[in-house]
Amino acid sequence: MNSVLNSKKTIFLLVFPGLAIMVFAILAPILLSLYYSLTSWSGFGAKEFIGLANYKEIITKDATFWRSLWNALLLLGVTVFIQNVLAFILASVLIQLTDRLSLILRTIYFVPAILTVVVITKLWVNIMNPNFGLLNKLLKSAGLEDLAYAWLSDPKTALGAVIFITVWHGFGWALLFYYSGLTTVPKELEEAAVVDGAGPVTRYLKVVIPYMMPVIQAVIIIDITACLKQMEIVMLTTAGGPGNTTQFVAYHLYEQAFKFSRYGYGNAISILFVIIALTITLLARKYLSGDNGNE
Amino acid sequence: MKNSKLLVFLLIMFAIMTPLFGSGQSDAEDGKVVLKMGDNLPDRTNTWGLVAEEINAAFIEAHPNVEFEVESYQDQPYQEKIKIYATAGQLPDIMKYWSFSTLLHPLVESNMVAPLDPADFEGLGWMPGALESNMVDGKLYGIPVSGDLWVMYYNKAILDECGVGVPTTMAELKAASAKISEMGYIPMVTDGKDGWPLSITFDNIFWRVTGDYSIMLDALAGKRSFTDPEFKKAAQAYQDFFKNDGNFGNDLVTTDYGAARNLFGQQQAAMYLMGSWELGLATDSNFPEEFRSNVRAAKFPVMESGKGVADDLVAWFGGNYIIKADSEHKDLAYEYLKTYAELYPKLVWEKQAGFPAQAVAASDSDTPVAKDLLGIGADATATSGTTGLDLKTPAFKEVHMKLCKDLAAGVISVDEFCESLQEAAEIANK
Numbered sequence: 001m002n003s004v005l006n007s008k009k010t011i012f013l014l015v016f017p018g019l020a021i022m023v024f025a026i027l028a029p030i031l032l033s034l035y036y037s038l039t040s041w042s043g044f045g046a047k048e049f050i051g052l053a054n055y056k057e058i059i060t061k062d063a064t065f066w067r068s069l070w071n072a073l074l075l076l077g078v079t080v081f082i083q084n085v086l087a088f089i090l091a092s093v094l095i096q097l098t099d100r101l102s103l104i105l106r107t108i109y110f111v112p113a114i115l116t117v118v119v120i121t122k123l124w125v126n127i128m129n130p131n132f133g134l135l136n137k138l139l140k141s142a143g144l145e146d147l148a149y150a151w152l153s154d155p156k157t158a159l160g161a162v163i164f165i166t167v168w169h170g171f172g173w174a175l176l177f178y179y180s181g182l183t184t185v186p187k188e189l190e191e192a193a194v195v196d197g198a199g200p201v202t203r204y205l206k207v208v209i210p211y212m213m214p215v216i217q218a219v220i221i222i223d224i225t226a227c228l229k230q231m232e233i234v235m236l237t238t239a240g241g242p243g244n245t246t247q248f249v250a251y252h253l254y255e256q257a258f259k260f261s262r263y264g265y266g267n268a269i270s271i272l273f274v275i276i277a278l279t280i281t282l283l284a285r286k287y288l289s290g291d292n293g294n295e
Numbered sequence: 296m297k298n299s300k301l302l303v304f305l306l307i308m309f310a311i312m313t314p315l316f317g318s319g320q321s322d323a324e325d326g327k328v329v330l331k332m333g334d335n336l337p338d339r340t341n342t343w344g345l346v347a348e349e350i351n352a353a354f355i356e357a358h359p360n361v362e363f364e365v366e367s368y369q370d371q372p373y374q375e376k377i378k379i380y381a382t383a384g385q386l387p388d389i390m391k392y393w394s395f396s397t398l399l400h401p402l403v404e405s406n407m408v409a410p411l412d413p414a415d416f417e418g419l420g421w422m423p424g425a426l427e428s429n430m431v432d433g434k435l436y437g438i439p440v441s442g443d444l445w446v447m448y449y450n451k452a453i454l455d456e457c458g459v460g461v462p463t464t465m466a467e468l469k470a471a472s473a474k475i476s477e478m479g480y481i482p483m484v485t486d487g488k489d490g491w492p493l494s495i496t497f498d499n500i501f502w503r504v505t506g507d508y509s510i511m512l513d514a515l516a517g518k519r520s521f522t523d524p525e526f527k528k529a530a531q532a533y534q535d536f537f538k539n540d541g542n543f544g545n546d547l548v549t550t551d552y553g554a555a556r557n558l559f560g561q562q563q564a565a566m567y568l569m570g571s572w573e574l575g576l577a578t579d580s581n582f583p584e585e586f587r588s589n590v591r592a593a594k595f596p597v598m599e600s601g602k603g604v605a606d607d608l609v610a611w612f613g614g615n616y617i618i619k620a621d622s623e624h625k626d627l628a629y630e631y632l633k634t635y636a637e638l639y640p641k642l643v644w645e646k647q648a649g650f651p652a653q654a655v656a657a658s659d660s661d662t663p664v665a666k667d668l669l670g671i672g673a674d675a676t677a678t679s680g681t682t683g684l685d686l687k688t689p690a691f692k693e694v695h696m697k698l699c700k701d702l703a704a705g706v707i708s709v710d711e712f713c714e715s716l717q718e719a720a721e722i723a724n725k
Contacts, residue, residue, distance in 0.1 A: 042401060042689070043378060043379075043381060043382035044381045044382055044401070044402070044405040044407065045401065045404055045405035125549070129546060130544060130545050130546050131481055131544050131546065131558075131563070132563070150544075150545035150546045150549075152546070152549045153545055153546045153547065153548050153549045153704065154545070155704070155706050237549065238548075238549055239488055239489075241548050241549075241697075241700055241701070241704065241706075242548050242700070242701065242704035242705075242706045243701050243704065243706035243707065245706070255693070258375050258378050258379055258382075259375065259689070259693050260689060260690040260693045261378065261401065261688075261689035261690065262690060263382060
């Protein structure tokens with residue numbers, strides 16, 4: 001067995017399929033995208049090489065790009081600091097319940113995550129509709145007419161509404177990860193902490209959370225990529241409006257490439273997008289793993 | 296030996312990877328020719344979509360070896376899909392498209408559309424200017440399928456219930472909208488999410504304000520500025536119409552085409568701002584009979600203080616059918632276009648499903664809305680041709696639509712609107 005695994009040919013044969021897929025499906029498109037980002041091109045017809053002009057325009061003139069990046073970071077902040085915290089607390093409660101009750105509740109909480117984005121988005125668009133939506137009807141029946149907004153059309157509420165739908169959709173996944181992680185925390189560790197006089201809060205802060213750090217790290221990394229590439233919910237609810245209130249990077253990229261027919265410019269946004277996503281992901285990994293670079 | 300094993304392995308990997316990254320045209324395994332087709336008619340059981348299916352069936356009857364593979368979406372997602380297919384070199388053999396400089400022209404300039412011989416389409420009763428609207432540099436590239444008029448549909452029963460007449464002026468419309476709202480209906484709907492109906496309406500209001508559409512064309516050509524007073528006056532009237540006068544719900548900019556159409560068809564809204572291609576509302580079995588028998592069409596209201604008249608009609612030839620230049624089945628696709636041009640006007644008018652770009656024989660059995668539209672067309676003393684958003688570049692079109700959405704939503708001022716539109720026109724004219 002060892003001799004087989006030591007064979008360079010075997011190693012090559014085992015590694016090649018994954019490597020080939022990575023090269024063709026990830027590396028080659030990124031390199032192509034890098035090339036297109038240096039051109040002025042509508043997506044078809046003649047290309048004109050313009051060097052770094054697209055990047056210069058994005059960085060110095062494209063206020064929508066910065067607005068969309070800010071919105072994505074805001075969504076990330078809400079996801080990490082609100083959705084994750086709530087999911088963690090709820091998972092901690094669910095794990096204390098009887099198996100049957102926990103299973104029922106987990107199933108209910110996970111339902112939004114298994115529905116397609118189109119379905120959940122249309123559901124919320126209808127609930128939030130100012131004319132016939134359930135939300136405003138409930139508010140009005142409760143005498144709270146002043147709070148009945150055109151949730152997705154009003155500049156004051158549109159971004160919050162989009163973020164809410166996104167967080168609602170992703171909540172089940174975070175809960176699932178945390179619940180699964182919590183089931184792996186050794187009872188002995190918690191019992192030892194109790195014997196040492198630790199209360200519930202101390203037990204969580206000193207034992208459970210440190211034990212769960214790899215899970216928390218994984219969830220946050222997934223959140224970073226999911227938030228930065230958020231597009232479908234924006235497209236199906238507000239299309240980035242009103243104004244640029246709910247514009248996100250991935251949708252801005254899509255609009256530039258396929259609506260404005262600025263394929264080169266869209267690719268430049270995508271390259272910056274990759275760089276920003278990688279930077280945030282690496283920073284998050286470094287911070288969350290406690291790696292201060294002295295290893 | 297080692298090398299041959301490696302070669303076999305690489306070939307196997309290539310065979311596995313090819314379907315992942317490959318594409319391409321494939322005909323049916325039973326030897327039938329598959330014609331790929333794209334259009335913006337997702338409902339194949341009603342109105343225009345049903346007509347398209349009947350034409351396909353007639354073509355298959357004459358060409359039993361042909362199968363159609365049809366891909367349909369609502370028009371904005373469809374237009375974006377075609378752009379993506381064009382980028383990937385995967386256009387369908389036959390496409391419903393639009394003759395505008397923002398849509399057809401980029402494909403023609405990239406040699407992606409097959410030229411057509413006008414002689415093959417002679418004698419089919421085209422309206423004056425219909426075929427010419429599909430010509431680029433003197434060559435015909437598409438057959439026009441609809442004559443498009445910008446009108447205001449209304450539900451007669453709802454207006455009667457609310458005790459209001461058909462609004463003919465903006466003041467009447469504002470007063471009617473207030474009463475309709477009181478009665479619990481949405482006064483008027485349109486597709487505000489996609490933006491183009493708002494852009495077309497901006498042109499319509501501009502014309503009502505100034506009485507001279509050539510000013511708009513001059514501004515687009517760079518001979519005038521969108522910051523001139525008449526544009527600011529029109530922009531203010533536009534913002535009043537969409538935002539300040541209570542004519543539309545406050546979810547205008549998130550209401551898409553399907554939602555607006557359904558709100559009107561399901562009798563939640565009293566009026567519907569849209570083009571004459573919605574003639575089929577009166578025969579669409581998705582909607583209740585009460586609605587279908589009460590739907591009517593009226594001219595866009597005039598401005599009391601404006602110089603424009605009700606018979607200045609925003610109208611153009613937009614939709615067309617085109618053929619992919621390098622289609623493997625170009626001859627068959629060409630035959631299909633000829634079949635379509637021959638059958639379409641008769642079938643679509645029989646079903647009262649659309650307003651063709653070819654002459655039709657009006658009859659007493661036409662639906663009331665069809666008669667209204669024929670009347671509006673016949674009354675027109677001047678027509679706009681293709682509207683402003685589609686006369687420049689794709690980027691200008693997007694900016695135009697976005698600015699119109701933002702002005703309607705009240706997130707930009709009239710001055711900001713005019714200045715940004717001027718800036719976009721200057722970029723497009725470079």
